[in-house]
Structures are given as structure tokens and as C-alpha cells.
Amino acid sequence: MIGMRKFTRGEATAYGYLTATLVFCLLPFLWVVLASIDPNASQFLAFPEGITADHFIKIFSANKGGRWFFNSLVTVGATTAIVVVVGGMGGYALSRSEAWWKRPFLYAIILVRVLPPTAIIVPLYKVMLVANGPMGALVRSIVPPDSTRSAMQIFGFVDGYLGLILVLSAMQLPLALWIIKTYFDLTPRDYEEAALMDGANGFQRMRRILVPLAMPGLSAAGLLCFIGAWGDFLMPLTFISSAELQLLPIGLFRAFQRATRVDYGYLCALAMLYMLPAVVAFGLARRFLVQTFTGGIKG
Amino acid sequence: MTMTYETRMVWQNRLLLAPALVLLACFILIPAGAAIYISFTNEALSGFAASHPQFVGLKNYVRLFSDAGFWNSLIVTFAFVFGSSIVGQFVLGLASALALSRPIRFRRVFNAAILLPNAVPEVVAGFIWISMLAGGQYSTLSRIVGLFGFAPQNWLESVPLLMIIVVNTWRGIAFAMILMTSGLSAVPAEVYEAARMDGATPQQIFWRITLPLLRPTIFLYMLVSTAGTIAIFGLIYTLTRGGPGGATEIIGIYIYNQSFTAYQLGYGSAVAVIMLGVSVAIGAVYARVLKVQV
Numbered sequence: 088m089i090g091m092r093k094f095t096r097g098e099a100t101a102y103g104y105l106t107a108t109l110v111f112c113l114l115p116f117l118w119v120v121l122a123s124i125d126p127n128a129s130q131f132l133a134f135p136e137g138i139t140a141d142h143f144i145k146i147f148s149a150n151k152g153g154r155w156f157f158n159s160l161v162t163v164g165a166t167t168a169i170v171v172v173v174g175g176m177g178g179y180a181l182s183r184s185e186a187w188w189k190r191p192f193l194y195a196i197i198l199v200r201v202l203p204p205t206a207i208i209v210p211l212y213k214v215m216l217v218a219n220g221p222m223g224a225l226v227r228s229i230v231p232p233d234s235t236r237s238a239m240q241i242f243g244f245v246d247g248y249l250g251l252i253l254v255l256s257a258m259q260l261p262l263a264l265w266i267i268k269t270y271f272d273l274t275p276r277d278y279e280e281a282a283l284m285d286g287a288n289g290f291q292r293m294r295r296i297l298v299p300l301a302m303p304g305l306s307a308a309g310l311l312c313f314i315g316a317w318g319d320f321l322m323p324l325t326f327i328s329s330a331e332l333q334l335l336p337i338g339l340f341r342a343f344q345r346a347t348r349v350d351y352g353y354l355c356a357l358a359m360l361y362m363l364p365a366v367v368a369f370g371l372a373r374r375f376l377v378q379t380f381t382g383g384i385k386g
Numbered sequence: 387m388t389m390t391y392e393t394r395m396v397w398q399n400r401l402l403l404a405p406a407l408v409l410l411a412c413f414i415l416i417p418a419g420a421a422i423y424i425s426f427t428n429e430a431l432s433g434f435a436a437s438h439p440q441f442v443g444l445k446n447y448v449r450l451f452s453d454a455g456f457w458n459s460l461i462v463t464f465a466f467v468f469g470s471s472i473v474g475q476f477v478l479g480l481a482s483a484l485a486l487s488r489p490i491r492f493r494r495v496f497n498a499a500i501l502l503p504n505a506v507p508e509v510v511a512g513f514i515w516i517s518m519l520a521g522g523q524y525s526t527l528s529r530i531v532g533l534f535g536f537a538p539q540n541w542l543e544s545v546p547l548l549m550i551i552v553v554n555t556w557r558g559i560a561f562a563m564i565l566m567t568s569g570l571s572a573v574p575a576e577v578y579e580a581a582r583m584d585g586a587t588p589q590q591i592f593w594r595i596t597l598p599l600l601r602p603t604i605f606l607y608m609l610v611s612t613a614g615t616i617a618i619f620g621l622i623y624t625l626t627r628g629g630p631g632g633a634t635e636i637i638g639i640y641i642y643n644q645s646f647t648a649y650q651l652g653y654g655s656a657v658a659v660i661m662l663g664v665s666v667a668i669g670a671v672y673a674r675v676l677k678v679q680v
Binding site for chain 2: 097098100101102104105108109111112113114115116117118119130131132173174176177179180181183184186192194197198199200201202203204205206207208209210211213214253254256257258260261264289314317318319320321324325336339340343354358361362365366369370373376
């Protein structure tokens with residue numbers, strides 16, 4: 088047959104397999120996408136009879152969803168900032184240090200990375216309860232009584248932002264330390280030493296030399312931290328109980344679990360909004376993913 | 387008296403690492419240690435034992451051995467890890483990596499489609515699969531099999547364990563594919579060339595060349611994926627919460643239910659210690675495989 092390319096058997100198998108896999112991977116998403124624009128959305132897949140943007144508009148108009156989104160953004164944003172700074176400092180030290188504890192510390196990081204959060208959630212809860220006592224006393228001694236509650240919502244260890252942010256940071260830190268350490272291993276010390284000779288102080292060396300040099304490593308660590316913390320379910324489920332502090336995953340989960348009057352269109356729009364930052368971050372971090380499990384970030 | 391440059395650097399490094407160490411110690415290492423301690427007490431979330439926890443020795447561990455719920459969760463966890471990460475994700479991930487290593491059209495589209503399930507948060511994955519599987523005749527899967535004349539079912543109740551294996555396979559193909567692709571790209575093209583010159587069939591090339599050369603990658607994948615799958619919580623919690631009747635109660639869910647639903651912190655911690663032991667063993671092998679460069 089002239090003009091028609093003949094498929095080899097291998098190619099035909101590859102296309103057939105990939106098409107089947109594509110359907111398997113994407114089919115479940117069809118419902119959430121269609122329901123988010125369907126005025127009569129239900130829990131099940133249906134072709135929408137009309138198209139509406141109401142569900143999305145509702146998120147930002149006096150509804151809980153906007154608040155959940157804001158809460159998630161604040162806690163996960165703060166977590167990412169802490170992890171990049173603390174991980175950046177620690178990763179640099181781990182790379183440059185020649186102390187005896189370096190190797191044990193690196194092995195410990197690998198072990199900590201595989202510890203399942205569910206296995207430490209109970210003692211972690213107790214640690215947070217213990218820490219909450221002195222923090223409560225401190226807050227009561229500083230702020231006037233009528234604003235104690237709102238202050239504890241920010242600085243509390245249990246049912247407060249600070250506690251959740253610190254816990255999420257600790258969970259994401261091992262990977263960040265690992266990535267940043269490996270990245271600094273690949274950056275030559277010559278620049279730092281030259282700057283030192285020129286009389287630059289520690290802060291100048293950091294701002295002018297180290298941070299710009301380490302930018303790819305820091306952003307990889309930041310992206311992966313964001314993805315991990317944004318998707319985390321166990322920590323907000325365990326540590327946040329106030330409705331007004333609820334994060335997106337738990338708010339969505341509780342609303343979805345209700346027995347009656349579930350607004351599926353609205354929840355699907357919210358789920359789309361929740362997915363978006365995760366998918367974008369994943370796309371950006373994609374090229375780093377292999378190295379996080381096999382070594383570090385290269386290049 | 388001033389410090390030498392070396393001493394200053396030593397202190398600078400210690401100081402820079404201190405915040406990271408404090409975070410890890412307070413929120414991971416101390417809790418992990420406390421889990422071991424609590425597992426030897428009768429600590430509870432409410433009731434008399436909550437205010438007066440007592441040391442009970444190995445009682446919690448002895449109870450484990452005769453507790454059907456614990457053995458059930460071990461078996462479910464094993465089936466879940468084996469079915470989804472060792473078989474499902476691995477086979478489909480390797481097949482995807484092999485198919486995409488060919489010069490194929492729409493490669494980016496296929497690639498993105500396989501990556502998407504891995505990118506979405508666990509809760510969203512749970513929602514969309516509830517719509518796929520629950521609700522009898524209305525679920526997407528029931529309607530699909532209905533086209534072939536099969537009766538509709540409530541899949542999360544008739545075959546719950548198989549379904550969570552399918553869902554987790556769906557979610558993890560990407561991870562296996564990414565690792566296998568990097569493993570495949572390390573195999574020099576000449577090796578395949580030479581085999582083809584010698585008249586090897588595609589099957590022979592796969593079993594005699596590709597698979598043996600991928601062995602280190604596969605081993606690394608099995609370690610990381612097993613550790614990751616044991617740790618899964620949110621995906622199963624949103625789908626089934628461990629039900630019906632414990633059929634999908636993987637170990638993480640079992641610990642959570644024992645601790646926060648049955649309020650038995652001491653007993654829950656004994657289960658957690660077993661889980662920690664398994665994970666640390668996997669982590670120790672993983673650390674050896676990585677051959678940490680100092």
C-alpha cells in the first residue's frame with residue numbers, strides 16, 4: 088500500500104497499550120470535570136445539560152470553600168517558606184561539614200523519610216498537647232482575655248496554625264535537606280572562597296553567592312515540599328478541629344461525607360481548585376522526581 | 387583571643403543545622419521514641435487510664451498476637467502492597483516506560499495522562515473513585531460492565547480489597563514509570579543493536595537483556611514503593627475508612643482507628659511500633675543501596 092505507513096507489531100502493541108492506559112488514567116477525572124460545570128450535578132457521571140460557572144463563583148462569595156482555600160494557602164505557604172530556609176541552611180552545612188556526625192546524620196535522614204506518619208501520630212499528638220499548655224499561658228499573659236481564643240488559633244499547637252505549620256515542616260524537611268545537600272555538593276567552593284578573600288561577610292556571601300548558586304536546588308526542594316504539604320490529609324485531620332481553621336482537604340472530605348444535601352457541583356468546583364496548584368507544581372517538579380529517590384538533584 | 391577559621395566553620399555548620407535538628411527531634415524523633423514508651427502502657431484517650439496511665443509491660447504486644455483485627459490488618463496490608471505496588475504499578479509502569487521509549491506520536495499526551503493521577507491530592511483521588519465505584523447501578527464502572535451484560539454492583543462492598551488495589555495502582559503507575567524510564571535510559575543502545583544482529587527476538591531481548599539490566603532500578607523501586615505504600619493513609623481513609631468490616635483496614639488505618647476511634651493509645655502504639663520496625667528495616671536496606679556519598 089503506497090502512502091500508508093505500516094505499523095510494526097511492536098508499534099501497534101505500544102499504541103494499543105498506551106491508549107488503554109490513557110483511558111484508565113483519565114476516565115475517573117471525567118466526572119469531577121463535568122460535574123463542576125453542570126447546574127444539576129450529582130455524585131455520578133452525567134453529560135451536563137447546560138454549562139454554568141456558578142459553582143466556581145460560589146467558592147469566592149461568602150462560602151466556606153474560599154476560607155478553606157485561604158487556610159490551606161497560608162499554612163502550606165508558611166510551611167514551604169520554613170522548609171526552604173531551614174533546609175537551605177541545614178543542607179549547606181551538611182554539604183560543607185566534615186564532622187564525624189555527617190554520615191550518621193545523612194543515614195538518619197533516609198530512615199526518617201520512610202517512617203510512616205500514621206505510626207507516630209499518637210505520640211505526636213501528645214507532644215503537641217504538652218507544648219500547647221505553656222503556649223496557652225504565654226498567650227494569656229500577653230494578649231487581652233477577649234482575644235485569647237483568636238491568638239491561640241494562630242499560635243496554638245493543637246487546633247492552631249503554628250502547630251500544624253511546624254508539624255508539616257518537620258515532615259517535609261528530610262527530603263529538602265537531602266535535595267539541597269546534594270545540590271551544594273555539586274557547586275564549587277571557589278566562589279565562596281573568592282568572596283571571603285575579598286572581605287565579604289557571612290551575610291553578603293549568602294545573599295550574593297550561595298542563594299543565587301543554589302536557586303535550582305532550593306526551588307526543587309520548595310516545589311516538592313509544597314506538593315507534599317498541600318496534599319497532606321492526616322495532619323490537618325488530626326490537629327485542626329475548629330471549622331474556621333479547616334484546610335481544603337478536610338473541609339472537602341467532611342462536606343462530601345455528609346448524608347444529605349451534598350452540593351456536588353460546588354464540591355467538584357472546589358476540588359478542581361484544590362487540584363490546580365498541585366498539578367502545576369507537579370508539572371514543574373517533574374524533572375526532579377527521579378533524583379529525589381536515587382540520589383539528589385543534578386543540574 | 388579569636389577563633390581559627392576552621393573552628394569558626396565548625397561552629398557555623400553546627401549552628402546552621404540546629405533549626406533543622408530541632409524540628410526533626412521535636413516532631414519526629416521524640417514522638418517515634420515516645421511511641422515505644424507508650425506501647426508499654428495502658429494509655430487511653432479518655433476514661434480512667436487517660437489520667438492515670440500505667441506501665442503494663444508486654445501486655446499490649448501479647449494482646450496483638452491474639453487479636454484477629456491486627457492479623458487481618460497485616461494480611462490486608464500485605465495484599466495491598468503486593469497487589470498494587472509490587473504487581474500493578476510495577477507491571478503497568480514498566481510497560482508504559484517501554485512503550486514510551488519507542489518513537490511514538492503524542493508521547494507527551496500519554497505521558498501527561500499517566501502522571502496526572504499521581505499529581506492530584508489523595509482526597510480528590512478518593513472522591514472521583516467513589517463516583518466510579520459506589521452507588522450500585524449509577525457508578526461509572528457498573529455502567530461500563532453493564533454494556534457487556536454484567537450486573538451492576540456496589541464495588542467497594544463486593545470486592546473492596548481488589549478495588550483499593552486498583553485505585554492505588556492507578557495512582558502509582560507514574561512513579562514506577564519515571565524510575566523505569568531512568569533505568570532504561572542508562573542501558574546503552576549498542577547492547578540492543580548487538581542482540582538484534584545476533585537474531586534475538588523481542589521476547590528474548592526483554593527477558594535476557596532489558597530485565598537483567600534493570601534489576602538495580604527494580605530493586606530500588608520495590609524498596610521505595612513498599613515503604614511508601616505501607617505509609618498510605620488519606621487515600622484509603624477517604625475511600626472506605628477501612629471498611630466494610632475491616633476488609634480494607636491497612637495498618638495505618640488500623641492504628642488510627644484503634645487510637646482515635648477506640649481511644650486505646652497504648653495498644654495503638656504497639657501496632658505503630660511494629661510498623662516502625664518494618665519501615666526502619668526497609669529504610670536500612672534503602673540507605674545501603676543508595677551508598678550515601680559524604
